[in-house]
Amino acid sequence: MGKNVFIYTFGCQMNVHDSEKMLGVLSQGGYQNVTSPEEADLIIFNTCAIRAKAEQKFFSQLGRMKPLKRRNPNLQIAVGGCVAQETQKKIFSRAPYVDIVFGPQNINSLNQLLDQGRKLAVADNPGLAESEFDIVRDSSFRAWVAIMYGCNNYCSYCIVPYTRGREVSRPSDHIVEEIRDLHKLGYKEVTLLGQNVNSYRSDTDFPGLLEKIDATGIARVRFMTSHPRDMSRELVAALAGLPSVCEHIHLPMQSGSDRILSLMNRGYGFADYRDKIAMLRAEIPGIAVTGDIIVGFPGETDEDYQATLSAIQEIEYDGLFAFMYSKRQGTKASSLDSQVPESVKSERLNNLLKIQEQITENKNRCLENAELEILVEGPAENDPARLMGRSRANKIVSFADNGERAGEIIRIRVTRAHMHTLEGINLAINSHIV
Ligand code: SF4
Structure with missing residues (x-):
């Protein structure tokens, strides 16, 4: 008889897609997806380490599994994703009823890991990063397609390079074949995923990859996330010239202050960022621009914060994802002096969001009758x-x-x-x- 699996997914689209891959791998081991943890023989936590809040949420949810495990001693509990990679020991000491802890690059060995049994912690094996997966997709018309794994950037606040490793790009013909198959199945839209898709490089670069994907006939192509430093003229030309590539760019700015951008190790200043947005808007009429902002980065003064406010007013984003800086152990920024008090961060965030709401509404109003x-x-x-x-x-x-x-x-x-x-x-x- 088949076995049931329930997956809790935290965090970004990369994790949502990793959960689809887990389901694909597990279906080969006889598992089927169920909608409640009570029905499951296996519960997986696909965790996110980007912000302290996501990690706390995971640990509190994990605590609720204890009674289920007591009721059903055959229940297996596995923890994957970025927290798993970072804090294997902490997981086993806080939740001894967890059976397996595995990193983001061990998904394709899940069935073997489960067979091997209990108290197993598996560190990432970068050699597996390029493996191809069977995927159980959530939608029959929109699909996530990972084009690369890891990140080489080491932004000073970010844990991703430590949890997901260095950049590895999938060969372009594997990606194109996957999208061609999706198109044949009736899919209309693909979103290409990577921590920094602009730095994709295999036998071709990112503009070259987009060109090949456009030729598959798929109606819509999106991608995330882009890094402003790698938003080249060639890429903008490709975005402008390829009919399938949607008129939307998500380009995280993070701060409008050059001093903070440099402390963040982002590799650009506000003027560079603004110029790239201007180039995108000039070449791609009607393009929507969204971004990310971190408020309260260590050492952020009122002046730095004001620079961010003027920057968002100048850019006029269609939408903005803004967060309070969250200290992540092991990153460079966590050891910086002058951490900003929580109350200041929260006030800055609320104020910024209010300003952005007005901008978003104004942008939407311009679309009436369109x-x-x-x-x-x-x-x-x-x-x-x-x-x-x-x-x-x-x-x-x-x-x-x-x-x-x-x-x-x-x-x-x-x-x-x-x-x-x-x-x-x-x-x-x-x-x-x-
Ligand atoms: S580009 Fe920076 S923020 Fe994005 S994943 Fe890489 S290190 Fe993290």
Whole structure:
């Protein structure tokens, strides 16, 4: 009889995709995915170490597994992902009922690890990074495709290079074959994943890879995450010239202060960043720009913070992911003096978010009456009579449910803009309104 697996996934899209890979590998070992931990023979925690909060959330969730294990001694509990790689000993001492701890690059050995049994900690084996996986995908029309693993950048606040190792790019023909297969299966959109996709390099570079992917015929290509330093003129030209590449760039700025950017070891100043955004906007009309900001990096003064506020007002992001700096043991920034008090960080964050909300709303208002191509995803949140989808610029648009199917590409006219979403009408159905 088959066995059941339940996966808790924390953190970024890379982790969401790693969970899809885990399910693919485990399905070969006779496991099927279930929707509650109570039904499971195996519970996996796919953890994230980027922020202290995500790690705390994981440990508190892990604590809740103790009674399940007591009720079912055959239940196996495994911990994977970035926290696993960093803190194997801590996991076993805080939760002795955990059976296996494995790193992000050991996913394809999961069945063997489970067979080997209890109290097993496996460090990463970089040799496995290029292995190809069977994947159980969450969606039948949008897919994540990992193009590279690891990161060579060592931003001073970031734990990723220590947990996921140095950059390894997948060969371009493997990636293209995967996307060609997805296209044949009816997938409409792929999102290429890597910690810094711009530095992809195998037999070709990232612009070359995009060109090959465009030729597969897949309708939409997205990618994340980009590093501003590696956003080259050639890449901007490729983004502008390839019809499948969506008009959206996520380009983390992190701070508007050159002093802080240098302490962060980001390799660019605000002026470079601003110039790259200007180049993107000049070459790709209508491109949406989103970014990341960290407030309260060690030593961030009021002046530095003000520089960030003016920067976000100048850039006018379509959307912004802003976070308070979170101290991660083992990173360079964790040993810097002058850590900013939590209360100051939180005040700075709230203030920044308020300013950005106004900018987001203004940007959305500019889209009223615009015609957009939408990939239909499914029911709209909070309104069963409506469906929702995403534009090529990644704007969420809701519209009346006229039987459109998830995975269908339609054209919409925007009738109303809100802070985080747009409302529209399907032009094929409401042609008299055009
Ligand atoms: S680019 Fe910097 S922030 Fe991004 S994963 Fe690499 S080290 Fe971390």
